[in-house]
Amino acid sequence: MASVAKQFLRPSTVNNLTKLVRNFSVTGQNNYKVAVLGASGGIGQPMSLLLKQTPAIKQLALYDIAHTPGVAADLSHIDTAAQVSGHIGAEQLGDCLTGSDVVVIPAGVPRKPGMTRDDLFNTNASIVADLSKACAKYCPTAFICIISNPVNSTVPICCEIYKKSGVSDTSKIFGVTTLDVVRSNAFIAEAKGFDVSKVNVPVIGGHAGITIIPVISQCSPSCSFEQPALEAITERIQDAGTEVVKAKAGAGSATLSMAYAGARFAASALDALSGKDNVVECAFIQSSITAATYFSTPLLLGPNGVKKNFGLGNLSDYEKKLVDACVPELQKSIKKGEEFAANFH
Ligand SMILES: NC(=O)c1ccc[n+]([C@@H]2O[C@H](COP(=O)([O-])OP(=O)(O)OC[C@H]3O[C@@H](n4cnc5c(N)ncnc54)[C@H](O)[C@@H]3O)[C@@H](O)[C@H]2O)c1
Numbered sequence: 313m314a315s316v317a318k319q320f321l322r323p324s325t326v327n328n329l330t331k332l333v334r335n336f337s338v339t340g341q342n343n344y345k346v347a348v349l350g351a352s353g354g355i356g357q358p359m360s361l362l363l364k365q366t367p368a369i370k371q372l373a374l375y376d377i378a379h380t381p382g383v384a385a386d387l388s389h390i391d392t393a394a395q396v397s398g399h400i401g402a403e404q405l406g407d408c409l410t411g412s413d414v415v416v417i418p419a420g421v422p423r424k425p426g427m428t429r430d431d432l433f434n435t436n437a438s439i440v441a442d443l444s445k446a447c448a449k450y451c452p453t454a455f456i457c458i459i460s461n462p463v464n465s466t467v468p469i470c471c472e473i474y475k476k477s478g479v480s481d482t483s484k485i486f487g488v489t490t491l492d493v494v495r496s497n498a499f500i501a502e503a504k505g506f507d508v509s510k511v512n513v514p515v516i517g518g519h520a521g522i523t524i525i526p527v528i529s530q531c532s533p534s535c536s537f538e539q540p541a542l543e544a545i546t547e548r549i550q551d552a553g554t555e556v557v558k559a560k561a562g563a564g565s566a567t568l569s570m571a572y573a574g575a576r577f578a579a580s581a582l583d584a585l586s587g588k589d590n591v592v593e594c595a596f597i598q599s600s601i602t603a604a605t606y607f608s609t610p611l612l613l614g615p616n617g618v619k620k621n622f623g624l625g626n627l628s629d630y631e632k633k634l635v636d637a638c639v640p641e642l643q644k645s646i647k648k649g650e651e652f653a654a655n656f657h
Protein backbone atom coordinates (compact mmCIF):
# COMPACT_ATOMS: atom_id res chain seq x y z
CA MET A 313 0.00 0.00 0.00
CA ALA A 314 1.39 3.34 -0.96
CA SER A 315 2.46 5.41 1.98
CA VAL A 316 -0.40 7.46 3.26
CA ALA A 317 1.98 10.39 3.50
CA LYS A 318 1.96 10.66 -0.28
CA GLN A 319 -1.82 10.61 -0.38
CA PHE A 320 -2.19 12.53 2.84
CA LEU A 321 -2.33 15.98 1.38
CA ARG A 322 -2.15 18.89 3.72
CA PRO A 323 -5.77 19.71 4.51
CA SER A 324 -7.32 22.47 2.51
CA THR A 325 -7.54 24.48 5.68
CA VAL A 326 -4.38 26.09 6.85
CA ASN A 327 -2.35 27.31 9.70
CA ASN A 328 -3.44 30.84 10.26
CA LEU A 329 -6.56 32.91 10.29
CA THR A 330 -5.74 35.04 7.23
CA LYS A 331 -5.19 32.00 5.04
CA LEU A 332 -8.29 30.39 6.53
CA VAL A 333 -10.38 33.37 5.49
CA ARG A 334 -8.64 33.62 2.08
CA ASN A 335 -9.05 29.88 1.63
CA PHE A 336 -12.79 30.15 2.00
CA SER A 337 -12.96 33.36 0.03
CA VAL A 338 -11.74 31.20 -2.85
CA THR A 339 -13.75 28.03 -2.41
CA GLY A 340 -16.60 28.66 -0.02
CA GLN A 341 -19.85 30.21 -1.10
CA ASN A 342 -21.77 31.85 1.72
CA ASN A 343 -24.01 28.81 1.93
CA TYR A 344 -23.83 26.84 5.09
CA LYS A 345 -25.29 26.77 8.59
CA VAL A 346 -22.92 25.73 11.37
CA ALA A 347 -24.08 25.04 14.93
CA VAL A 348 -21.82 25.01 17.99
CA LEU A 349 -23.17 23.14 21.03
CA GLY A 350 -21.30 24.28 24.11
CA ALA A 351 -20.62 27.66 22.48
CA SER A 352 -20.13 29.60 25.73
CA GLY A 353 -17.25 27.43 26.91
CA GLY A 354 -13.50 27.70 26.92
CA ILE A 355 -13.36 26.03 23.51
CA GLY A 356 -16.75 27.17 22.26
CA GLN A 357 -16.13 30.92 22.42
CA PRO A 358 -12.77 31.13 20.62
CA MET A 359 -13.83 28.48 18.12
CA SER A 360 -17.02 30.43 17.36
CA LEU A 361 -14.86 33.52 16.84
CA LEU A 362 -12.79 31.65 14.26
CA LEU A 363 -15.92 30.28 12.57
CA LYS A 364 -17.49 33.75 12.43
CA GLN A 365 -14.67 34.71 10.07
CA THR A 366 -15.31 31.87 7.60
CA PRO A 367 -17.03 33.20 4.43
CA ALA A 368 -18.59 29.80 3.67
CA ILE A 369 -20.83 30.15 6.74
CA LYS A 370 -24.08 32.06 6.26
CA GLN A 371 -25.45 31.27 9.73
CA LEU A 372 -23.56 30.51 12.92
CA ALA A 373 -25.98 29.12 15.52
CA LEU A 374 -24.61 29.12 19.06
CA TYR A 375 -26.13 26.87 21.72
CA ASP A 376 -25.35 26.40 25.39
CA ILE A 377 -27.16 26.13 28.72
CA ALA A 378 -25.67 29.46 29.82
CA HIS A 379 -24.44 32.81 28.44
CA THR A 380 -25.18 32.26 24.73
CA PRO A 381 -27.19 35.47 24.16
CA GLY A 382 -24.17 37.48 25.29
CA VAL A 383 -21.66 35.48 23.26
CA ALA A 384 -23.89 35.77 20.18
CA ALA A 385 -24.44 39.51 20.62
CA ASP A 386 -20.70 40.04 20.97
CA LEU A 387 -19.77 37.99 17.89
CA SER A 388 -22.59 39.52 15.81
CA HIS A 389 -20.76 42.85 15.89
CA ILE A 390 -17.91 41.45 13.79
CA ASP A 391 -18.15 42.70 10.20
CA THR A 392 -18.17 39.33 8.45
CA ALA A 393 -20.99 37.62 6.52
CA ALA A 394 -22.03 34.92 8.98
CA GLN A 395 -25.23 35.83 10.80
CA VAL A 396 -24.98 34.82 14.44
CA SER A 397 -27.88 33.47 16.51
CA GLY A 398 -27.83 32.61 20.20
CA HIS A 399 -29.86 29.76 21.67
CA ILE A 400 -30.06 28.89 25.36
CA GLY A 401 -31.67 25.91 27.05
CA ALA A 402 -33.22 22.69 25.74
CA GLU A 403 -36.35 24.39 24.38
CA GLN A 404 -34.21 26.40 21.96
CA LEU A 405 -32.02 23.52 20.78
CA GLY A 406 -34.31 22.58 17.90
CA ASP A 407 -34.17 26.06 16.37
CA CYS A 408 -30.39 26.03 16.71
CA LEU A 409 -30.00 22.70 14.94
CA THR A 410 -32.70 22.85 12.24
CA GLY A 411 -31.06 23.22 8.84
CA SER A 412 -27.54 22.84 10.16
CA ASP A 413 -24.94 21.45 7.74
CA VAL A 414 -22.18 21.08 10.33
CA VAL A 415 -22.56 20.68 14.10
CA VAL A 416 -19.52 21.02 16.37
CA ILE A 417 -19.93 19.70 19.93
CA PRO A 418 -17.53 20.87 22.67
CA ALA A 419 -20.27 20.68 25.32
CA GLY A 420 -19.23 19.04 28.58
CA VAL A 421 -16.84 19.35 31.47
CA PRO A 422 -13.05 19.34 31.10
CA ARG A 423 -10.44 17.53 33.15
CA LYS A 424 -8.75 18.73 36.33
CA PRO A 425 -5.23 17.61 37.33
CA GLY A 426 -5.08 13.93 38.25
CA MET A 427 -8.10 13.00 36.15
CA THR A 428 -8.16 10.86 33.03
CA ARG A 429 -10.43 11.68 30.12
CA ASP A 430 -12.45 8.60 31.05
CA ASP A 431 -13.14 10.24 34.46
CA LEU A 432 -15.35 12.68 32.53
CA PHE A 433 -17.56 9.87 31.25
CA ASN A 434 -20.25 9.96 33.94
CA THR A 435 -20.94 13.65 33.30
CA ASN A 436 -20.31 14.01 29.58
CA ALA A 437 -21.91 10.79 28.36
CA SER A 438 -25.45 12.03 29.09
CA ILE A 439 -24.69 15.50 27.71
CA VAL A 440 -23.48 14.02 24.42
CA ALA A 441 -26.33 11.52 24.32
CA ASP A 442 -28.94 14.27 24.77
CA LEU A 443 -27.35 16.46 22.11
CA SER A 444 -26.94 13.50 19.74
CA LYS A 445 -30.64 12.69 20.10
CA ALA A 446 -31.46 16.26 19.13
CA CYS A 447 -29.09 16.18 16.15
CA ALA A 448 -30.68 12.94 14.95
CA LYS A 449 -34.09 14.64 15.17
CA TYR A 450 -33.36 18.11 13.79
CA CYS A 451 -30.35 17.70 11.43
CA PRO A 452 -29.82 13.95 10.75
CA THR A 453 -27.74 14.55 7.61
CA ALA A 454 -25.33 17.11 9.11
CA PHE A 455 -21.62 16.53 9.71
CA ILE A 456 -21.35 15.91 13.48
CA CYS A 457 -17.95 16.89 14.90
CA ILE A 458 -17.59 15.63 18.48
CA ILE A 459 -14.97 17.30 20.67
CA SER A 460 -16.41 16.36 24.08
CA ASN A 461 -14.36 13.82 26.01
CA PRO A 462 -13.87 10.98 26.37
CA VAL A 463 -13.98 10.98 22.54
CA ASN A 464 -13.20 7.23 22.46
CA SER A 465 -16.62 6.71 24.11
CA THR A 466 -18.66 9.77 23.12
CA VAL A 467 -18.45 9.01 19.39
CA PRO A 468 -19.85 5.47 19.86
CA ILE A 469 -22.55 6.99 22.08
CA CYS A 470 -23.55 9.41 19.33
CA CYS A 471 -23.65 6.67 16.68
CA GLU A 472 -25.72 4.37 18.87
CA ILE A 473 -28.16 7.16 19.76
CA TYR A 474 -28.57 7.88 16.04
CA LYS A 475 -29.42 4.22 15.39
CA LYS A 476 -31.88 4.18 18.34
CA SER A 477 -33.46 7.31 16.86
CA GLY A 478 -34.00 5.53 13.55
CA VAL A 479 -31.12 7.22 11.69
CA SER A 480 -29.07 4.38 10.24
CA ASP A 481 -26.55 6.57 8.38
CA THR A 482 -23.82 7.41 10.90
CA SER A 483 -21.17 8.03 8.25
CA LYS A 484 -20.96 11.76 8.99
CA ILE A 485 -20.27 11.38 12.73
CA PHE A 486 -16.65 12.29 13.48
CA GLY A 487 -14.54 12.34 16.63
CA VAL A 488 -12.37 15.45 16.35
CA THR A 489 -8.79 14.29 16.93
CA THR A 490 -7.32 17.18 14.92
CA LEU A 491 -5.59 18.63 17.98
CA ASP A 492 -3.36 15.54 18.07
CA VAL A 493 -2.33 16.24 14.46
CA VAL A 494 -1.77 19.93 15.22
CA ARG A 495 0.40 19.06 18.23
CA SER A 496 2.38 16.45 16.28
CA ASN A 497 3.06 18.96 13.51
CA ALA A 498 4.17 21.59 16.03
CA PHE A 499 6.40 19.31 18.12
CA ILE A 500 8.11 17.65 15.14
CA ALA A 501 8.66 20.94 13.33
CA GLU A 502 10.26 22.29 16.51
CA ALA A 503 12.43 19.20 16.97
CA LYS A 504 13.59 19.13 13.35
CA GLY A 505 13.68 22.84 12.57
CA PHE A 506 11.11 22.40 9.82
CA ASP A 507 8.76 25.12 8.51
CA VAL A 508 5.76 24.15 10.60
CA SER A 509 3.29 25.23 7.89
CA LYS A 510 4.63 22.45 5.68
CA VAL A 511 4.64 19.62 8.25
CA ASN A 512 1.98 16.92 8.20
CA VAL A 513 1.90 13.94 10.54
CA PRO A 514 -0.99 11.46 10.40
CA VAL A 515 -2.26 10.52 13.85
CA ILE A 516 -4.27 7.30 14.11
CA GLY A 517 -6.06 5.32 16.80
CA GLY A 518 -8.12 7.30 19.29
CA HIS A 519 -7.88 10.31 21.58
CA ALA A 520 -6.56 9.23 24.97
CA GLY A 521 -3.10 8.19 26.12
CA ILE A 522 -1.66 5.19 24.28
CA THR A 523 -4.56 5.20 21.84
CA ILE A 524 -3.05 8.35 20.30
CA ILE A 525 -0.57 7.11 17.66
CA PRO A 526 1.42 9.69 15.65
CA VAL A 527 2.64 7.94 12.50
CA ILE A 528 6.01 9.69 12.35
CA SER A 529 7.28 7.25 9.71
CA GLN A 530 4.74 8.88 7.37
CA CYS A 531 5.61 12.46 8.32
CA SER A 532 5.80 14.89 5.43
CA PRO A 533 8.54 16.10 5.00
CA SER A 534 10.08 12.77 5.96
CA CYS A 535 12.18 12.64 9.09
CA SER A 536 13.56 10.10 11.51
CA PHE A 537 14.56 9.90 15.16
CA GLU A 538 16.79 7.54 17.12
CA GLN A 539 14.53 5.15 19.04
CA PRO A 540 14.82 6.89 22.44
CA ALA A 541 13.98 10.25 20.89
CA LEU A 542 11.17 8.67 18.85
CA GLU A 543 9.63 7.20 21.99
CA ALA A 544 10.03 10.49 23.84
CA ILE A 545 8.29 12.60 21.20
CA THR A 546 5.58 9.96 20.76
CA GLU A 547 4.90 9.97 24.48
CA ARG A 548 4.87 13.78 24.56
CA ILE A 549 2.20 13.79 21.87
CA GLN A 550 0.21 11.15 23.75
CA ASP A 551 0.46 13.10 27.02
CA ALA A 552 0.10 16.60 25.56
CA GLY A 553 -3.43 17.02 26.86
CA THR A 554 -2.22 16.25 30.37
CA GLU A 555 0.67 18.68 29.85
CA VAL A 556 -1.87 21.48 29.38
CA VAL A 557 -4.13 20.27 32.22
CA LYS A 558 -1.16 20.35 34.60
CA ALA A 559 -0.02 23.77 33.36
CA LYS A 560 -3.54 25.19 33.83
CA ALA A 561 -3.46 23.83 37.42
CA GLY A 562 -7.18 23.27 37.83
CA ALA A 563 -8.39 25.92 35.35
CA GLY A 564 -9.31 23.25 32.81
CA SER A 565 -7.72 21.75 29.73
CA ALA A 566 -6.69 22.85 26.23
CA THR A 567 -9.13 25.45 24.89
CA LEU A 568 -7.35 27.83 22.50
CA SER A 569 -5.43 25.14 20.61
CA MET A 570 -8.61 23.06 20.52
CA ALA A 571 -10.59 26.01 19.22
CA TYR A 572 -8.06 26.29 16.39
CA ALA A 573 -8.14 22.54 15.71
CA GLY A 574 -11.93 22.38 15.89
CA ALA A 575 -12.29 25.33 13.50
CA ARG A 576 -9.84 23.63 11.14
CA PHE A 577 -11.87 20.42 11.10
CA ALA A 578 -15.14 22.31 10.66
CA ALA A 579 -13.60 24.26 7.78
CA SER A 580 -12.55 20.97 6.18
CA ALA A 581 -16.10 19.68 6.57
CA LEU A 582 -17.37 22.82 4.80
CA ASP A 583 -14.74 22.34 2.08
CA ALA A 584 -15.93 18.76 1.64
CA LEU A 585 -19.58 19.84 1.51
CA SER A 586 -18.74 22.38 -1.20
CA GLY A 587 -17.20 19.61 -3.31
CA LYS A 588 -13.59 20.73 -2.96
CA ASP A 589 -11.05 18.02 -3.88
CA ASN A 590 -8.37 16.54 -1.66
CA VAL A 591 -9.95 17.38 1.68
CA VAL A 592 -8.06 15.07 4.01
CA GLU A 593 -8.29 14.94 7.79
CA CYS A 594 -7.73 12.30 10.44
CA ALA A 595 -10.82 11.64 12.55
CA PHE A 596 -12.23 8.99 14.89
CA ILE A 597 -15.02 7.18 13.06
CA GLN A 598 -16.71 3.83 12.74
CA SER A 599 -14.09 1.68 11.10
CA SER A 600 -13.20 -1.82 9.96
CA ILE A 601 -9.49 -1.05 9.61
CA THR A 602 -8.59 -2.82 12.88
CA ALA A 603 -10.35 -5.06 15.38
CA ALA A 604 -11.59 -1.89 17.07
CA THR A 605 -14.92 -0.87 15.57
CA TYR A 606 -13.96 2.81 15.79
CA PHE A 607 -10.52 4.04 14.77
CA SER A 608 -8.96 7.28 13.56
CA THR A 609 -7.14 7.21 10.22
CA PRO A 610 -6.59 9.72 7.39
CA LEU A 611 -9.88 10.24 5.56
CA LEU A 612 -10.74 11.80 2.21
CA LEU A 613 -13.87 13.84 2.93
CA GLY A 614 -16.63 14.64 0.45
CA PRO A 615 -20.18 16.03 0.43
CA ASN A 616 -21.56 12.76 1.83
CA GLY A 617 -18.92 12.28 4.52
CA VAL A 618 -16.04 9.84 4.06
CA LYS A 619 -15.14 9.29 0.39
CA LYS A 620 -12.10 7.14 1.14
CA ASN A 621 -10.47 5.75 4.26
CA PHE A 622 -6.71 5.67 3.65
CA GLY A 623 -6.26 3.12 6.43
CA LEU A 624 -2.99 2.61 8.30
CA GLY A 625 -0.57 2.94 5.38
CA ASN A 626 2.90 1.46 5.79
CA LEU A 627 3.73 1.35 9.52
CA SER A 628 7.11 0.86 11.15
CA ASP A 629 7.53 -2.09 13.52
CA TYR A 630 7.36 0.38 16.43
CA GLU A 631 4.09 1.85 15.13
CA LYS A 632 2.64 -1.63 14.64
CA LYS A 633 3.36 -2.34 18.33
CA LEU A 634 1.61 0.92 19.27
CA VAL A 635 -1.46 -0.16 17.29
CA ASP A 636 -1.43 -3.57 18.99
CA ALA A 637 -1.40 -1.86 22.40
CA CYS A 638 -4.04 0.69 21.35
CA VAL A 639 -6.77 -1.66 20.10
CA PRO A 640 -7.76 -3.36 23.39
CA GLU A 641 -7.84 0.02 25.15
CA LEU A 642 -10.08 1.41 22.43
CA GLN A 643 -12.33 -1.62 22.54
CA LYS A 644 -12.94 -1.06 26.27
CA SER A 645 -13.87 2.61 25.76
CA ILE A 646 -16.07 1.81 22.76
CA LYS A 647 -17.91 -0.90 24.71
CA LYS A 648 -18.46 1.50 27.62
CA GLY A 649 -20.02 4.04 25.28
CA GLU A 650 -22.20 1.50 23.50
CA GLU A 651 -23.47 0.04 26.78
CA PHE A 652 -24.32 3.54 28.05
CA ALA A 653 -26.24 4.33 24.87
CA ALA A 654 -28.12 1.03 25.03
CA ASN A 655 -29.50 2.01 28.46
CA PHE A 656 -30.06 5.70 27.62
CA HIS A 657 -33.63 6.98 27.24
N1 LIG B 1 -11.22 16.35 21.34
C1 LIG B 1 -10.21 17.07 21.85
O1 LIG B 1 -9.07 17.05 21.33
C2 LIG B 1 -10.47 17.97 23.05
C3 LIG B 1 -9.56 18.99 23.33
C4 LIG B 1 -9.82 19.83 24.43
C5 LIG B 1 -10.96 19.62 25.21
N2 LIG B 1 -11.82 18.62 24.90
C6 LIG B 1 -13.06 18.41 25.66
O2 LIG B 1 -13.99 19.43 25.29
C7 LIG B 1 -14.97 19.57 26.34
C8 LIG B 1 -15.19 21.05 26.64
O3 LIG B 1 -14.02 21.61 27.19
P1 LIG B 1 -14.02 23.18 27.61
O4 LIG B 1 -12.66 23.47 28.10
O5 LIG B 1 -14.60 24.01 26.53
O6 LIG B 1 -15.05 23.15 28.86
P2 LIG B 1 -15.89 24.39 29.45
O7 LIG B 1 -16.44 23.91 30.76
O8 LIG B 1 -15.09 25.62 29.37
O9 LIG B 1 -17.09 24.54 28.39
C9 LIG B 1 -18.04 23.54 28.25
C10 LIG B 1 -19.34 24.22 27.84
O10 LIG B 1 -20.33 23.20 27.70
C11 LIG B 1 -21.52 23.74 28.20
N3 LIG B 1 -22.49 22.68 28.49
C12 LIG B 1 -22.54 21.88 29.57
N4 LIG B 1 -23.60 21.05 29.48
C13 LIG B 1 -24.22 21.35 28.31
C14 LIG B 1 -25.36 20.86 27.63
N5 LIG B 1 -26.11 19.88 28.16
N6 LIG B 1 -25.71 21.40 26.44
C15 LIG B 1 -24.95 22.40 25.91
N7 LIG B 1 -23.85 22.91 26.48
C16 LIG B 1 -23.50 22.39 27.68
C17 LIG B 1 -21.13 24.53 29.43
O11 LIG B 1 -22.15 25.44 29.79
C18 LIG B 1 -19.87 25.21 28.90
O12 LIG B 1 -20.16 26.45 28.30
C19 LIG B 1 -14.42 18.77 27.53
O13 LIG B 1 -15.08 17.52 27.59
C20 LIG B 1 -12.95 18.55 27.16
O14 LIG B 1 -12.43 17.38 27.74
C21 LIG B 1 -11.59 17.78 23.84
Ligand SMILES: O=C(O)C[C@H](O)C(=O)O
Pocket residue numbers: 422423429461491519552553554556557565566
Ligand atom coordinates in the same frame (compact mmCIF):
# COMPACT_ATOMS: atom_id res chain seq x y z
O1 LIG C 1 -6.59 16.49 27.71
C1 LIG C 1 -7.77 16.85 27.85
O2 LIG C 1 -8.49 16.54 28.82
C2 LIG C 1 -8.39 17.70 26.77
C3 LIG C 1 -8.11 17.17 25.40
O3 LIG C 1 -8.50 15.85 25.23
C4 LIG C 1 -6.67 17.40 24.97
O4 LIG C 1 -6.09 16.47 24.36
O5 LIG C 1 -6.17 18.50 25.20
